[in-house]
Amino acid sequence: MQCEICKIKAATVHLTEIVDGQRIESHLCQACAQKEGITIKSQLSLNELLSSLIAAHQQADERQTDAVEKSCPVCGMTLEMFRKNALLGCPKDYEIFDKSLQAIIEKAHNGNLMHKGKTPPGVPQQVVSDNIEKDKAETEEENKIASLKKQLDEAVRKEDYELAAKIRDQLKALQ
Amino acid sequence: MRLNELSSKISQWFNPDAPLSDIVISSRIRLARNLAGHKFISRCNNEQKQEILQILKEAILSLGESAEGWVTPLGDIFFIDISQHSCLERDLLVERQLISRNLATGHGPRGAVIAKNELFAAQINEEDHLRLSVLAGGLNLEKCWQRINDIDDAIGKKATYAFSPRLGFLTACPTNLGTGIRVSVMLHLPGLKMTDQLKKLFESAKDMNLAVRGLFGEGTEAVGDFFQISNQVTLGINEEKTVADFETLIIPKIVEYERLARDKLLVKDVNILDDRVSRALALLKNAKLVSSHEALFLLSNLRMGINMGRVKEISINTINELFMLTQPAHLQINKGQNLDAEQRDILRAETLRAKLN
Numbered sequence: 001m002q003c004e005i006c007k008i009k010a011a012t013v014h015l016t017e018i019v020d021g022q023r024i025e026s027h028l029c030q031a032c033a034q035k036e037g038i039t040i041k042s043q044l045s046l047n048e049l050l051s052s053l054i055a056a057h058q059q060a061d062e063r064q065t066d067a068v069e070k071s072c073p074v075c076g077m078t079l080e081m082f083r084k085n086a087l088l089g090c091p092k093d094y095e096i097f098d099k100s101l102q103a104i105i106e107k108a109h110n111g112n113l114m115h116k117g118k119t120p121p122g123v124p125q126q127v128v129s130d131n132i133e134k135d136k137a138e139t140e141e142e143n144k145i146a147s148l149k150k151q152l153d154e155a156v157r158k159e160d161y162e163l164a165a166k167i168r169d170q171l172k173a174l175q
Numbered sequence: 176m177r178l179n180e181l182s183s184k185i186s187q188w189f190n191p192d193a194p195l196s197d198i199v200i201s202s203r204i205r206l207a208r209n210l211a212g213h214k215f216i217s218r219c220n221n222e223q224k225q226e227i228l229q230i231l232k233e234a235i236l237s238l239g240e241s242a243e244g245w246v247t248p249l250g251d252i253f254f255i256d257i258s259q260h261s262c263l264e265r266d267l268l269v270e271r272q273l274i275s276r277n278l279a280t281g282h283g284p285r286g287a288v289i290a291k292n293e294l295f296a297a298q299i300n301e302e303d304h305l306r307l308s309v310l311a312g313g314l315n316l317e318k319c320w321q322r323i324n325d326i327d328d329a330i331g332k333k334a335t336y337a338f339s340p341r342l343g344f345l346t347a348c349p350t351n352l353g354t355g356i357r358v359s360v361m362l363h364l365p366g367l368k369m370t371d372q373l374k375k376l377f378e379s380a381k382d383m384n385l386a387v388r389g390l391f392g393e394g395t396e397a398v399g400d401f402f403q404i405s406n407q408v409t410l411g412i413n414e415e416k417t418v419a420d421f422e423t424l425i426i427p428k429i430v431e432y433e434r435l436a437r438d439k440l441l442v443k444d445v446n447i448l449d450d451r452v453s454r455a456l457a458l459l460k461n462a463k464l465v466s467s468h469e470a471l472f473l474l475s476n477l478r479m480g481i482n483m484g485r486v487k488e489i490s491i492n493t494i495n496e497l498f499m500l501t502q503p504a505h506l507q508i509n510k511g512q513n514l515d516a517e518q519r520d521i522l523r524a525e526t527l528r529a530k531l532n
Contacts, residue, residue, distance in 0.1 A: 075218040087302070089218035091211065091337035091345040101349060105342075105410065108350045110384050112411020115343030117354035118324070120331040127340035135411075 003029035005036070018165035072096045145174055178255075178264050182508040185499050186271055186293050186310075191491040193313025197482040198430045200361040200401065201312055203272075204319040204418070206327055207346045207355035208305040209337040215347040216300055224300050225284040231299045234333035235288045238326065251291035258284060263513065266504035272310070274298055295326070303347050303355075305330070314430075316358060316422040320414065343410060353410030358421050361390055362429060365400040365479040366436030369448070376429065384408050385425070398468055399475035404429070437483055452480030456489075459527045464520040470501045470527065493530055501526055 001011045009029035017024045028036065071078045075089030079100055082088060094101065106113055114131040148171050155164035188201045209215060213227055232254055239252040257265060257278060265279035274287050278301045285300035298306040307330075309323040337345040343353035351357075367373050380387045390401035404425070406417055440448045455476035459465075465473075478494045480486040499505060501523045507514050510522060 075214045077218065085217065086349075087217045087347045088215055088349070090214040091209065091339075094339060094342055094345055105349050105352060109353065109408045109410035112353070112408065114341055114411055115339070115353045116411050117343055117356070117414050118327075119340075120336045120338050120344070121328055122331075122335075123338060123340070131341065 001027050003027065003032050005029075005032040016161050018162060021165075021169075023162060070096065141174065145171065148174070178260070178267055179508050181271060181293070182267055182505050183500075185492075185496045188294060188310040188312045189495045189499060190312030191495060193311070194315060195426075195430055196313040197491075198363055198433050199314040199426060200363055201310055202314055202316045202319050203308055203310045203357075203359050203361075204316065204323050205306060205308045205357040205359070206323055206344075207303040207351045207357075208307065208327070208330075208344055209346060210304050211335045211337040213304065213337075216302060216304065217347060219283075219300075221283045227304050228284045228286055228299050230334055231297070231305055231330075232286060232288065234330050235297050237333065238329050250295075252288055252295070253291065255287045255289060257281070257286050263504050263507055267508055270502040270504050271499075275301060275306075277301055295322070303351070314360065314422060314426055316360070316418045316426075320418045324414070350407075351409050354412060354414050354417075356409055356412075356414050356417065357405050358417055359403050359405035360421060360426050362402050362404060362426075362433075363400060363475070363478065364402055364429075364433050365475060366433045366440060368400045369444075369451075370436040370439055372432070372436060376432070380404060383425070399471035400479075401471075401475070437479075441483065448480075448483070449485055451476050452485050455480070456486065456531070460531050461528070462524050464517070465501075465524040465527060466516075466520055467501065467503055467523065470523055471498070474498055474501075489531065497527060497530055 003009045003011045004027055006029060009031065011027035012030055013026075013028045013033040015026040015028070015033075017026070072089060072093050073096075074092040077089035077093050077096075079097060082093070082097070088094070088097075102113065114135050116128055116132055116135075119125050119128055148167055152164055152167045152171065155161070155167060190196060193199075193201075210227060210230065213219070214223060216224065216227075219227070236252065236254060239250075255268070257274070262279075265274070268274045268287070268289075269276055269279050271293065273289050273293060273296045275298065278285060278287065278298050281301065283300070285298075287299065288297040289295070294310050296308045296310075298308075307323055307326060309319045309326070311319050339345055344355040346352050346355055364373070364376075367376060377387055384407050386405050386407050388403050389398065390403050406412070406421070455473040459470075459473050459477065462469075474494055474497055477486065477489070478491065481489055481491055481494065500509065503519055506519050506522050506526070514522060
């Protein structure tokens with residue numbers, strides 16, 4: 001097979017790109033591929049792509065987390081103060097610092113983030129049952145993501161990039 | 176009720192007839208609660224603390240008056256204004272495990288409502304607005320849960336708790352969030368200590384998210400081989416299941432290991448065992464100065480000897496009583512005066528000799 005660009009040398013770099021579900025194949029010689037900015041390594045770029053995707057996601061997360069200087073309108077608590085003595089100032093802090101507290105709560109409670117115990121008088125036990133249902137749904141979704149990630153790795157390993165792209169899109173939709 | 180009425184007798188939960196009490200000293204369940212619409216304690220001024228104290232004191236005391244709808248009545252209860260009592264009296268309550276060291280040494284308006292039988296204590300303005308505890312002798316957690324659950328609901332009808340459907344009961348420290356429950360059991364494990372198996376216990380406890388700490392003394396270096404095992408996770412768990420796990424799985428397993436260790440000692444190291452028990456008894460019967468640390472250590476060995484049938488002439492009840500009454504604040508309050516360390520050691524030795532000879 002000849003190189004699609006210079007039409008002289010034999011094509012040794014075979015690139016399959018999937019953009020918006022469209023499959024585009026290119027066959028280039030080493031020299032032309034380099035000129036196009038494609039290196040042999042780029043065939044494995046799907047993993048890199050995925051990790052950059054995750055990194056972007058994390059950055060977005062960090063932007064969402066509460067700014068350090070934010071303080072509670074009820075008790076005047078700041079995150080800095082909480083970090084010093086590990087005690088919150090009022091019930092409202094759990095809303096104000098929701099995002100920042102999440103990791104701490106998760107760590108302290110073995111990954112749990114939702115109440116599944118009793119309710120005080122006047123609060124129906126149903127709210128807790130709803131938590132259990134919600135938690136179950138979330139766990140199922142997490143399991144689904146984990147399973148898709150595994151399938152993605154497998155597809156990349158087998159160099160089935162068409163399948164990998166499909167899985168990537170599914171993952172994107174879920175995350 | 177005067178506090179020195181408490182100091183001369185042994186706590187009801189220190190009961191040798193309770194289930195598995197040769198190994199399980201006591202069971203305790205604690206619930207952490209806060210009032211909605213009030214700041215947590217660390218951000219309250221004295222006026223705000225006083226207001227919280229008043230609301231909770233009244234809500235709890237009113238439960239004692241009306242037995243209406245009560246499955247498990249509280250019995251005689253009384254309020255103790257902690258800030259109005261001397262250090263010694265506060266220490267007495269700490270030694271009797273009715274209040275925490277934290278409440279005793281805290282600042283500002285704070286108090287406790289305590290049942291005369293000492294099986295119930297509500298601490299107000301500790302780390303949280305309210306810390307309820309119910310105690311029982313031996314392994315008796317199911318009963319503790321029924322009682323404390325009733326009491327909690329009754330107080331919850333009179334005062335509104337801070338609660339979020341997603342996070343449960345909101346607490347000052349996120350480590351108590353959700354159920355706010357701490358299930359803890361006090362164990363006497365000299366067999367596991369002597370056969371060098373405590374490390375194994377600590378490791379498996381850690382795997383199960385359980386905290387183990389020495390009851391007396393610092394950290395895991397428990398004086399007298401008394402340990403407290405409790406749950407660490409409070410969010411995302413169910414109270415009944417946690418209590419049932421402790422009562423039917425975790426504690427019976429530890430008790431079984433302790434019994435196996437004791438059996439092994441009787442077969443393989445009976446001379447070492449007898450020597451240790453006899454030395455403890457000889458010292459306790461004769462020493463003229465005994466520190467609280469030494470008393471714990473010796474009484475623990477003697478307790479093991481009695482429970483393993485190596486000492487017949489002394490009852491477990493006598494030992495339990497000595498554990499209680501030889502503590503520093505107990506000695507001083509019963510004597511009616513403040514004593515320095517040496518005077519306490521003399522009095523402690525006298526108390527021990529008088530009871531054991």
